[in-house]
Amino acid sequence: MEGELSAYCYQVTRGKAVACMAVQERYVQKCIVIVSRENLFHMVAPLSDGWVTFWVYKYPHMLEIIKNIPDKPKTVTDHWVLGKLFGYDELSISDFLIKEGRKR
Numbered sequence: 001m002e003g004e005l006s007a008y009c010y011q012v013t014r015g016k017a018v019a020c021m022a023v024q025e026r027y028v029q030k031c032i033v034i035v036s037r038e039n040l041f042h043m044v045a046p047l048s049d050g051w052v053t054f055w056v057y058k059y060p061h062m063l064e065i066i067k068n069i070p071d072k073p074k075t076v077t078d079h080w081v082l083g084k085l086f087g088y089d090e091l092s093i094s095d096f097l098i099k100e101g102r103k104r
Helices: 002-013 027-035 062-068 076-085 089-101
Strands: 018-024 042-048 049-057
Touching: 002 027, 002 042, 002 049, 018 027, 018 062, 027 042, 027 049, 027 062, 042 076, 049 062, 062 076
Parallel strands: none
Antiparallel strands: 018 049, 042 049
């Protein structure tokens, strides 16, 4: 878990907008220490019994975006925003939308 989170922190530090992973609640404090060491921000959201989604981001305004992303993306805009958040380029997002039968 620590290695995966460190890799996500590295990616966010280098330009990826956000990263997230499922974490058992008992490891949240350890995750916070890792993220803080990298001077990044975090958010914790309930996932299921004993588990949370641990978000990592670099810029404070990303918190508002994370809070407003849809659980189940439906529109092209939903998919585009999620694609950008997780570091996908325009061509990859376009290919996904075409494959899924959505308009460009």
